[in-house]
Amino acid sequence: MQPGQRFCERCGKEVVAPVVPAYPVVNRVQEHVKLLGILWLALGLMSVFGGFVLFTMSSFIFSHMAEVS
Numbered sequence: 103m104q105p106g107q108r109f110c111e112r113c114g115k116e117v118v119a120p121v122v123p124a125y126p127v128v129n130r131v132q133e134h135v136k137l138l139g140i141l142w143l144a145l146g147l148m149s150v151f152g153g154f155v156l157f158t159m160s161s162f163i164f165s166h167m168a169e170v171s
Contacts, residue, residue, distance in 0.1 A: 109116055 107117065
């Protein structure tokens with residue numbers, strides 16, 4: 103049966119209760135919010151990685167500058 107159909111195609115009886123689809127309905131907004139959350143996490147991880155690289159490079163550079171002077 104299709105959603106919104108009032109009569110059964112096989113027997114012709116009227117359907118009293120509303121027909122609920124057997125598959126879940128995909129909500130586009132929920133999917134987009136989920137994707138946005140994943141992208142924010144990825145951006146955060148890239149920022150942490152970039153900060154770690156900059157910290158490592160600066161500690162290496164400044165440790166050698168102390169030896170020069």
